Amino acid sequence: MKKLINHPANVVKEELEGIALAYPGLVKVHFEPNFIYRADAPIPGKVAVISGGGSGHEPMHGGFVGVGMLDAACPGEVFTSPTPDQMLEAAKMVHGGAGVLYIVKNYTGDVMNFEMAADMARAEGIRVLNILIDDDVAVKDSLYTAGRRGTGTTVLAEKICGAAAERGYDLKRVADLCRRVNINGRSMGMALTPCTVPMAGKPTFELAEDEMEVGIGIHGEPGRERMKLKTADEITEMLALAIIEDPPYRRTVREWDEEKAEWVEVELEDPPFRPGDPVLAFVNSMGGTPDIELPIVYRKLHEICTKKGLKIVRNLIGRYITSLEMQGVSITLLRMDDEMIDLWDAPVKTPGLRWGM
Amino acid sequence: MTITRSEELTITTKELLMCLHKMAEVLEANREYLTSLDAAIGDADHGINMDRGFKAVLAKLPSVEDKDAGTILKTVGVALVSTVGGAGGPLYGTAFMQAGMAVAGKYELEPQDVLAALDAALKGVVMRGKADLGDKTMVDALTPAVNALRRALENGSGLTEALEQAAAAAEQGMKDTIPMLAKKGRASYLGERSIGHQDPGATSSYLLIRVMADVARELQTQQEP
CATH class of the missing domain: 3.40.50.10440 (Dihydroxyacetone kinase; domain 1)
Incomplete structure (x- = not known):
């Protein structure tokens, strides 16, 4: 460590x-x-x-x-x-x-x-x-x-x-x-690397060089599914669609x-998203993912939202809710109203x- | 300790304190083990948290060593709630506080008092955590332990033998969590992947009941000629 x-x-x-x-x-x-x-x-x-x-x-x-x-x-x-x-x-x-x-x-x-x-x-x-x-x-x-x-x-x-x-x-x-x-x-996150709790001294799970963990929480716990590493666009699409198409x-x-x-x-x-919904799009680094990669995710997220008829009225991009030094990203979409x-x-x-x- | 009949052991507050010290020792020794179980299906902190909590308990015990068993156990519960954190804090904290209420005012615990305390502890855990048997939690070790203790005492066993049976039942309950699908706590988020791992909370519960059985046996042995 x-x-x-x-x-x-x-x-x-x-x-x-x-x-x-x-x-x-x-x-x-x-x-x-x-x-x-x-x-x-x-x-x-x-x-x-x-x-x-x-x-x-x-x-x-x-x-x-x-x-x-x-x-x-x-x-x-x-x-x-x-x-x-x-x-x-x-x-x-x-x-x-x-x-x-x-x-x-x-x-x-x-x-x-x-x-x-x-x-x-x-x-x-x-x-x-x-x-x-x-x-x-x-x-x-x-x-x-x-x-x-x-x-x-x-x-x-x-x-x-x-x-x-x-x-x-x-x-x-x-x-x-x-x-x-x-x-x-609604949110969903993924990890490229695990993280190490100081008192534990070793990573909370292990990921091979070509693997990623999808559906993680924020505590270094393993996620729902482990799969082969994909491109930023593919990962963004996977997370965004899971959020946008989530049923009630x-x-x-x-x-x-x-x-x-x-x-x-x-x-x-939770009501599902519908075309025409105004949303806040939040792209968040899990801690270790650098700022250079977040706009790459946002770019694809913007494209998907547009295609699905969601109107991004506000956004937040950066490191706000992290899992220590974990590399990875989470996406949150919030349906907004005027208030x-x-x-x-x-x-x-x-x-x-x-x-x- | 007093032996009223050859098999009837009672626990004095001094022996209760000894038992709590031993619990702290065992949790310290099993810190890495519990944490590694938790890393597999949770968030890798259970051993660390329990060790920190029982160290805080040890620091509090001198202030209540001349008090009744109820006060001692309630003090343990409050110390755990305010230091363990996570789910373990409220659950074990509630368990010890409820156990304390069940034996309030007593300076010597009869076998029935030990049963009442453990039963109250289990009920407290169920109330706070809303877990059912089979959800892969502490409840899966504690429930069979309390049932075994009750059955053994009803069948005329002495406290030492009854606690031995409770510990054996807790151990079996702990092992039975391995094939279970977790339905409570952080492990539940793993779905099918929680299967095949032993629950850390059930494990720490077993360890604590094991300590009780060991302490009772030690006391019994000391008294026998």
Whole structure:
């Protein structure tokens, strides 16, 4: 293992120390429990948007803390969900009296930890709603799996919901918006190389020189299918068509019902893409794929979207939700509406995403 | 430890603490093994997480060593929830917290208390993780273990023998996860490719029950002339 680290056990701690020093006017870092939060939090009367997950996906989530996006982010160990005490303390630190939205990627550990945290925060009198992101079309069914994983749509939901909270939306409205972003977003990723978790010291799976892994998540886990390496155009087409032609996706998720004051099963359905849909096209590097290759993917994605009648109204191209140094790419398409476009365009100032201010 | 009749072992809080120390040792020794099982069908962190969690447990134990078994077990659960992360944190954390509630206030555990604690732990895991038997999870090791323990005690076995049977059942349950198709957790995303691999969570559950059986046997042996 070759990494720019001092000791595998100190990676997250030293990363956070560096972040605190690098962006003093923008974010602050709390240690034990660990979380990154807006330097100007709490903002009275504003819904606090908090996310979190395993480390190793940088800039997500810590890099998206700041004005117009997240109020706090809770980093776990590499590829390991953070713990409820982090999420609880982050909520107590940043909530401005208007409630807290936890944006949770659908992984078994993340879901359970955020549910425990929400229960604990409510016990302390803080209003909390959890919304799941489950957008990875590589997972076909929800009956025999833990359901679709949360991937690229998470970044887009954090931006759009962060902007909504900044505008003064109330908690229910921000949560409804987050759910709407989730059901309109679909993603799929692939890997050319595996990645190495610092504490494990060796790659999480092995790929021959002429092989690739398709349908990966974001945790260095093997994907759905291993196949011979193909060209960028062929790979892009495979991912894009899996997303665009994905049928309606139905599943039940657990959400907190404020009126009943209990967790309830909610049925959700992702409508399929249709010709004429305005979309945001997001081409994301898994970490190790250089910027020179991403426009090659975008070029083909643009061609396919055009052919399928989808109108790309916004795009995002770069390294935003990664798996350490993994080479590979993920594509996300999000069906947009005017409100979402407006919130997407709203000013944002975070270490990882910045425009308009 | 007290032997009231030749085969009736009870567990004092001192022995419970010894058992928890031994669990931490075994998880440290099996860190790479559990992590490699997890690398095959998950995200290669289970051994690392469990080792980190039980090291945190060891750090907390001195503050509760004169407390009742319920408080000790609840402290273990809280330490695990706040340090393990992943799915293992809430699941094992809930297991130990529920076990603690089942034996609240007790300083000495009778065989029935051990059964009640393990049964509560299993119910906690099922409630938190929503897994069924056969989903290729911890539940596949814990369920047969609790059933074997209950059956053995009902049939008049002493605690040592009953825990031995529980450990054997957990081991079989763990091995039975190999041909299973994972339906919960990250392994479920592999579909058919999860078949042929032993579940890391079922493995750590077996290891912990094995420790309980070994500790009971050790105590029994020490007491026998």
